[in-house]
Amino acid sequence: MKIRLITAFLFLTACFSAFGQEKNSSAVVDKGLIKVSIMYPFAEGKTFNMEYYETKHMPMVAGFLGSNLVKYTIEKGLASGIPNQPLPFMAIGVFYVKSLNDYQTAIAPKRDAIMADFPNYTNIAPVILVSEVIR
Structure with a gap:
């Protein structure tokens, strides 16, 4: 025993x-990766089609990034961190890339196509944050 x-x-x-x-x-x-967070703020009357975003939009943009892309994630907002407060973001898409310059070079010529796809899944203007992963 x-x-x-x-x-x-x-x-x-x-x-x-x-x-x-x-x-x-x-x-x-x-550590050291560049994180591009595309955040869709919650507001009354705003809509977001998660299925389209997951199956069409994010894969399309990921395809533009080529070998610079390490991974991407999709998050669905559930609640605020403070009880009984409005949801801050309906969704967040994140790309982890090796090089900011390569990301910008890949996205620049595709910017119009990316923006033209917005009405297919949302009526929200996203907030974009580019950061470096420290840990």
Whole structure:
């Protein structure tokens, strides 16, 4: 019985240790990346078609970025961080890229096509933040 408990403890310790190492190595990989956040503020009367955004718009823009794109994420706003306060953003799309210059070079000639696609999924003017991943 004692050997089983020790074996189980060692197994769980190894699992948690491996999980922690994986999590830390992921942070190292992201450090230094450029993060382009496209945020769609919530307001009465505004609409957002998440299915279109997920299946058409974001893949289209991701395709323009080529090998500079590391990954992209799509977030659906659920609630404010303060109870009983309005939702701050309906959705946020994020591109993680290696180079800001390469991102800007790829997007510039496609800007009109990207903006022309907005009415297909929203009537919200997005707020865009470009930042560098520190950790």
